[in-house]
Amino acid sequence: MESASDLKIYGQGSSGGGKFRDVIIKGSGQINGDLECKKYEVFGSGEMKGDLTAETVMVKGQFKFAGQINAVDLQVFGQSTFNGDIFADEASFQGNLESTGDLNAEICKIEGGFKIDGLLNVELFELTMHWPCKVSEIGGTNIKIKNETKFSFLGLKNMITPHSNKGFLEVDTIEGDEIYLENTHAKVVRGKNITLGPDCQIDKVEYQDSYMDHEKSRVESAEKI
Amino acid sequence: MSQELISKKELLKMTGISYGQLYRWKRKKLIPEEWFKKNSTYSGKETFFPKYKVIDRIEKIKNMKGDISLDSLADMLSPDLTEKTASEKELIDRNIVSEATLEFSREDYGETKEYSFEQIISLYLLDKMFKSGIIGHSEGKLVFHLFNNKYQKFKGKNCELIFFRKMGVSSCCMLPDSKEIYFEEGVKIMEIMNISELIEELKIKMF
Numbered sequence: 001m002e003s004a005s006d007l008k009i010y011g012q013g014s015s016g017g018g019k020f021r022d023v024i025i026k027g028s029g030q031i032n033g034d035l036e037c038k039k040y041e042v043f044g045s046g047e048m049k050g051d052l053t054a055e056t057v058m059v060k061g062q063f064k065f066a067g068q069i070n071a072v073d074l075q076v077f078g079q080s081t082f083n084g085d086i087f088a089d090e091a092s093f094q095g096n097l098e099s100t101g102d103l104n105a106e107i108c109k110i111e112g113g114f115k116i117d118g119l120l121n122v123e124l125f126e127l128t129m130h131w132p133c134k135v136s137e138i139g140g141t142n143i144k145i146k147n148e149t150k151f152s153f154l155g156l157k158n159m160i161t162p163h164s165n166k167g168f169l170e171v172d173t174i175e176g177d178e179i180y181l182e183n184t185h186a187k188v189v190r191g192k193n194i195t196l197g198p199d200c201q202i203d204k205v206e207y208q209d210s211y212m213d214h215e216k217s218r219v220e221s222a223e224k225i
Numbered sequence: 226m227s228q229e230l231i232s233k234k235e236l237l238k239m240t241g242i243s244y245g246q247l248y249r250w251k252r253k254k255l256i257p258e259e260w261f262k263k264n265s266t267y268s269g270k271e272t273f274f275p276k277y278k279v280i281d282r283i284e285k286i287k288n289m290k291g292d293i294s295l296d297s298l299a300d301m302l303s304p305d306l307t308e309k310t311a312s313e314k315e316l317i318d319r320n321i322v323s324e325a326t327l328e329f330s331r332e333d334y335g336e337t338k339e340y341s342f343e344q345i346i347s348l349y350l351l352d353k354m355f356k357s358g359i360i361g362h363s364e365g366k367l368v369f370h371l372f373n374n375k376y377q378k379f380k381g382k383n384c385e386l387i388f389f390r391k392m393g394v395s396s397c398c399m400l401p402d403s404k405e406i407y408f409e410e411g412v413k414i415m416e417i418m419n420i421s422e423l424i425e426e427l428k429i430k431m432f
Contacts, residue, residue: 087252121248121252123252139244139251140248141246175233176245190234
């Protein structure tokens with residue numbers, strides 16, 4: 001790693017991949033193969049066709065990842081598309097996230113919305129929802145799904161644009177230890193301690209220790225196991 | 226090779242672990258992806274596991290996790306080839322490979338000072354099969370060549386090696402772990418070697 005050089009794309013360009021220290025794309029860039037680096041930064045747009053292994057990944061703008069991602073710290077602002085699995089210690093997304101694979105992270109924070117076809121596997125998950133989200137499965141230790149509450153840029157945008165705040169999370173199964181849900185439509189929710197907030201529609205709740213209902217939520221059946 | 230399956234719910238109840246732990250271990254690759262099998266049941270889709278393998282693995286993790294970190298545990302349990310190498314003397318001293326098997330491999334590997342981890346696996350595999358008495362000298366060549374030529378194709382994924390005979394003719398094949406395979410009736414399966422289990426054993430012996 002010590003001898004590796006930097007890769008910089010300013011304007012428009014492409015690279016075949018390889019091993020680098022820092023990779024910076026400002027403008028529009030395309031990486032055609034696997035890439036390994038310390039720091040990966042994108043301002044603008046681009047596409048990565050191979051697997052990416054990096055310590056920190058930061059994307060501001062629009063980016064498409066076709067391969068697998070291994071990162072310690074992953075930060076994405078804007079619109080991102082992933083076609084491979086994501087492995088990160090800490091992942092934070094602001095904006096819209098679309099993934100056809102799995103998202104694995106110790107800490108995952110999403111503000112905005114997402115569509116994930118695979119499994120969302122997280123130790124700690126915090127979602128602040130601004131528009132409809134969809135995922136097939138969520139599994140983890142601490143799962144918190146909230147409709148937007150805090151004041152932010154995306155919140156402000158939603159306030160002044162029409163049909164705002166109709167967002168809900170659509171999910172098949174949620175399994176975890178501590179679960180808090182708002183605006184969630186789920187088939188099955190299983191966990192140790194489950195607390196519901198407003199506007200949930202859940203077919204089946206299975207809990208181990210505690211379960212808190214909410215008057216504005218609809219649950220078909222709740223069962224202690 | 227059909228195995229008994231256990232549902233996720235039963236598994237958690239039996240082993241006393243929580244969803245959080247199970248998902249954490251999956252994330253750390255302590256429990257291989259291939260063991261999570263989705264089956265449809267009357268109550269929708271549910272996840273099932275190969276019963277004995279997964280219970281064994283969870284007990285192992287529970288016993289060991291106090292002593293070492295989850296990451297190094299993952300290194301030990303994952304079938305990824307480690308950088309570890311060993312000399313002939315080490316292999317014999319640590320009782321990993323017998324002198325006879327080493328002798329046998331010399332025809333292919335020549336005089337080698339340091340064996341790579343992949344070579345060590347192949348030697349260990351062969352040694353085990355020779356010791357069990359199931360295969361003979363010439364059949365060892367079959368296994369040895371298959372493994373050396375094709376193991377890389379699995380890229381660190383779990384796999385199994387099956388050795389079988391029909392009417393006195395022997396052959397072998399390799400396939401991904403936990404996949405179903407069916408033979409016609411005349412075929413007799415002599416031995417199924419699970420490579421990732423071998424690697425686990427090896428790693429414990431070597432570290």
